[in-house]
Amino acid sequence: MAKTTARTCPGGAGDEPGLVPYPERTEARYRAAGLWSGRSLPVELTSAATAHARRTALITPEGRRTYRELFGEAERFAAGLLGTTSLRPGDAVMFQMGNVAETVVSYLGCLLAGMRPVCTLPQHGVREIGVLARHIGARGLVVQADFGRGRLLGNAKTLVADGVIEDVVVARGDASGFVAYEDVLASGAADDPGALPYRELDPRQIAVFQLSGGTTGLPKVAPRLHEEYTYNARAWARTLGWGPGSVVLYPLPIMHNAGIALALQPVLLSGATLVLAPSADTGTLLGLIEATRPEAIPLVPPALAIRLLDDPRARTADLSSIKDFIVGGQKLAREVAERLRDELGITVRQKFGMAEGMFLLTPAHADERVRHHTVGQPLSPEDEIRILRPGRDTQVPDGEIGELCVRGPYTIRGYYRAQRHNAGAFTADGFYRTGDLARRHVIDGLTCYSIDGRIKDVINRGVEKIHADEVEELIMRHPAVSTAALVAMPDRVLGERGCAYLVLEPGGQPPTVRSLGAFLLAQGLATYKLPERVELVPDLPLSNVGKVSKKDLREDIEAKLAREGDTGS
Structure with missing residues (x-):
């Protein structure tokens, strides 16, 4: 196996660059209550896998994996990652993968190699991945070659050419000069799982990076620590009563905090089965x-x-x-x-x-x-x-x-x-x-x-405040509307007015400001809350965590008003 010296400091959370530690008194209280175990996330996961070795851990359209099979594959991936790339324990690894078994294996494999997964989405573009990688200091990237129209491989080539990413592992397709997922597994097959570095990890340090909000300017990156992230998953599984025999179906992107903290990790720590849609x-x-x-x-x-x-x-x-x-x-x-x-x-x-x-x-x-x-x-x-x-x-x-x-x-x-x-x-x-x-x-x-x-989703129309979600909920009742977002547009008299961005149902008759207003009044909405402009769009822009990006919509309507030379009457 290749040398596995960690790049980041081996000390406690207080020594971790860029991390705000829990106060000692708070940390002691959580330990005394038995919430924090003193063990790292991969140690906890492998312990559960040993206890439930013969049970089914993962179901995908391609087949089933027992705990023994899933973690055996993850151990091979971890060893192969250390042997076929320049990545080392402590390095951050970005992900652009869909809901496939290789995503789960490579995520677990990174943890077992002592590396830190960065839970990005395959919808992220080169710019977003680049900003995040530079902010975190990520050096690795795992991509799914056949996702969507295959653009992820091209994105990876750009990131490497720009000097942002050093090592790329490619699953489900031609590696195109990068390291193939299958070759990583093959390389790690002969290594001793007991030599993997995850047993030496400090449980007070960062296990996983999760994203919150946009990536323009300063990225908002949530560093999830080994012990607290383990407890997060255990508390969720306990609240829902999951255990051996429980089957959990997850339909949304798995490489997201919800997918990891609500599905993958609580399932694996409790001996349940994950069905990955x-x-x-x-x-x-x-x-x-x-x-x-x-x-x-x-x-x-x-x-x-x-x-x-x-x-x-x-x-x-x-x-x-x-x-x-x-x-x-x-x-x-x-x-x-x-x-x-x-x-x-x-x-x-x-x-x-x-x-x-x-x-x-x-x-x-x-x-x-x-x-x-x-x-x-x-x-x-x-x-x-x-x-x-x-x-x-x-x-x-x-x-x-x-x-x-x-x-x-x-x-x-x-x-x-x-x-x-x-x-x-x-x-x-x-x-x-x-x-x-x-x-x-x-x-x-x-x-x-x-x-x-x-708070930022409140439109201040003069002295009146309009809560966007209330209006959106009523707009969504309109038979022609598939989805909607209400945002503030600037107004020189009132400060702000409401602009409704609408995605229509196929064949839906486009509502006008007047007809939409009449519909909302019939639903009982107050007159001052009615949208005063309607924009029809094929879809709504999404943030890096898959939520509607109202920032982009506000910028769009501001630009349109500027071109029209109008900031309200």
Whole structure:
């Protein structure tokens, strides 16, 4: 095996460049409560794999892998990575991979090689990957050659030519002068798994880099530490009751914090089985549900729930295995939850989470006032939540809207190498300011929270405030609209007005400002909240974490108004 000297410092979290450590007293409290184990993430994963060696760990369209098979392949990948590339323990490795078995193997293999996966998406372009790689200091890249139209290999060549990336591993296609995934496995086949460097990792250091927000200017990178990220996964699995025999279906990109923290790692640490869907196409999902009988789908975007309701095949599919249909990503309309219940027999739970850590989930047996109107409670008894007046450190009364601020044993203490940004992103005592508007509720003695939009997603129309998510929810009821986003456009009199960006259903009649306004008034929306401009687009731009990029939409409408010489009447 090649030499495996770590490039980064071997000391504790306090010695880690760019990392804000947990205070010693806080860390001691989490250890005393038994939340942090003192073992690294790959040590915990391999221990679980040994305990469940014969059970099925992963199901993909290509076949099944037991824990022994999956981790055996990951060990070969780890050894081969150290033997066929210049990468060493401590190096960060970018990913541009879809939902295929090779993604899981290479992710686990990087951990076992003592390297740090950077969970990027295959939709990211050369510029985004380049900005992130330079910020983190990433040297490696794993790409899927046959993803989409094969552009990822061309992107990799550009990144290498620009001196951003040094080593590229290519799965599912011609390596084109880079290192082939199969060659990495073959190279590592003869090595002793016991010699892999992951056993020497300091559990207080960074295990994985997750992304939050855009990559323009300073990237927001969440450094997830070995112990806290392990606890995050265990707390999720425990809350949902996962264990040997549990089957979990995941339809969204696996190389994302939600995919890693809600699906892959909690499944593997609990001895359950992960069914990795190649896409979120409803036909694919319905087929996998009937074939694999999952008990949980841990993250269903509201748009996907609506597509299931609109697919006639869902009416005849056997969905009876699903106990936990967990909707997240944005607020779920009550009507959608009720339709899922009445038309498909699906009981909805809602969640809220972030790359920075904190997860909330509605309790399984809570009534519909909780499950349909809130995102429930945090996972850990050590999680702390404050609802603060935006821009201030004073708490608001129950039921009043404010900024969601969180602290806990799996919530980061700061973004990576972002001292200036961290100064405003955290309170003086370490609560992370999420930027989300929320309310605290007490329902039948149960304390729970609702998410009511984003601070930056409020349109200030004169003295009136318009919460974009409320208007969007109503626009989505329009029969011609597939999806929508409401953003602020500048106005010299009122400051801001609302502009609705609409993606239409095939064959849908384009709404005008007047007809859309009439529709929204009929839905009970106040007149001052009506969109005052409509833009029709083929799709909505996405941020680097797959959410609608309202920043891009605001910039678009500002540019259009500037060209038109108009900033409002």
